[in-house]
Amino acid sequence: AQSVTQLDSQVPVFEEAPVELRCNYSSSVSVYLFWYVQYPNQGLQLLLKYLSGSTLVKGINGFEAEFNKSQTSFHLRKPSVHISDTAEYFCAVSYTGTASKLTFGTGTRLQVTL
Amino acid sequence: DAMVIQNPRYQVTQFGKPVTLSCSQTLNHNVMYWYQQKSSQAPKLLFHYYDKDFNNEADTPDNFQSRRPNTSFCFLDIRSPGLGDAAMYLCATSRDMGGMKTQYFGPGTRLLVL
Numbered sequence: 682a683q684s685v686t687q688l689d690s691q692v693p694v695f696e697e698a699p700v701e702l703r704c705n706y707s708s709s710v711s712v713y714l715f716w717y718v719q720y721p722n723q724g725l726q727l728l729l730k731y732l733s734g735s736t737l738v739k740g741i742n743g744f745e746a747e748f749n750k751s752q753t754s755f756h757l758r759k760p761s762v763h764i765s766d767t768a769e770y771f772c773a774v775s776y777t778g779t780a781s782k783l784t785f786g787t788g789t790r791l792q793v794t795l
Numbered sequence: 796d797a798m799v800i801q802n803p804r805y806q807v808t809q810f811g812k813p814v815t816l817s818c819s820q821t822l823n824h825n826v827m828y829w830y831q832q833k834s835s836q837a838p839k840l841l842f843h844y845y846d847k848d849f850n851n852e853a854d855t856p857d858n859f860q861s862r863r864p865n866t867s868f869c870f871l872d873i874r875s876p877g878l879g880d881a882a883m884y885l886c887a888t889s890r891d892m893g894g895m896k897t898q899y900f901g902p903g904t905r906l907l908v909l
Contacts, residue, residue, distance in 0.1 A: 690835075713894045724799070724885055724900035725838070732895045771837060781894035785837035 683708040685774050685786035693792045696764055702757040702789045704746075704772035714755040715773040715783070716746055725771065731755060742766070767793045798822070799901035801886050807907045808876050816871040816904045818886030824899070826892055827869040829861060830885040832903070838885055844869060845892055873906075881908045 686705045694700045706712060713732050717725040729740025736748040746757045755772060772786040799820045808814040818827065825846050830838035842851045844863045858880070860872040873880055883905050887898040 715897075717900075722804075722903070722905065724801075724902045725887075726900070727897055730897060775894035777894050781892070782840055782843075783898060787837050788835070 683712065683774050683776060683784050685772050685784055687770075687772055687786035687789050689789050690787070691790045691792065693794065694762055696793055696795055697761050699760050700758065700762050700766075700791065702770050702772075702791065704755045704757065704786060706753050706755065706772075706774045708753075708774060708776055710776050713775045713777075713781075714746075714748060715775075716740065716744070716755075716757050717771045717773060717785075718742075719769040719771065719788075721768070728757070728770075762791070762793050764793050764795070766791060799886055799888055799899055801884075801901040801904050803904060804902060805905050805907070807909060808873075809909050810878065811875045814873050814876055814906065816873075816884050816886075816906070818869045818871070818901055819867050820886075820888045820899075820901075821867070822888055822890075822899060823866065824888035824890045825866065826889045826896075827863060828887040828889075828898065829859075829869070829871050830887065832883040832885055834882075841871070876906070876908045878908050881906055 684707050715730045716728040729738045731738045731748045739745045769788045771788045773783045775781045802817045828843040829841045832838040841855045862870045883903045885903045886901040889896040889898045
């Protein structure tokens, strides 16, 4: 069975500082990986996804993530955060197969302060 | 813009009083999902429709039902809400099933049970 671990439940960071949100997955088969962002009282918005090809994936709002198969990781990074990046970030995994569904991590709360 | 719409955004119901949450989409996607998200937790898939085929998750309580009268609309019915059913309910859609298919989420309906 597949699972996703987001070790950091909260990440406080100052505005304009870099940030990395960690995501590790476990799966015995090839995976697809996603990062979603959820602003307060909103639904989930797709930030970026890895399906195949280049292991460095660029997404919206200046975020990027790197797929590392040997370390089973898909960490999310941004070189300089803004107050408006304050939100909950969810990593999710699915696998090849028509019956596959998304498995979400428990989320990381990014809190950006001045 | 094509989108996933959920109404109402906030719903208050009484313990044991049936409630229906609504989701509509203009994306013309053939798969629609319902998730339950409790505070500070990951979204949990309740069920999904692939066209008219209903697929229930094994651990979804019988108290939760769904209807999909046409491609655009999907409803979540909670027959006898308990206090533990208070949560954010997220509707999502995708074009076909499969691990690489991106899910598009609505803004959610926050349910409060008194």
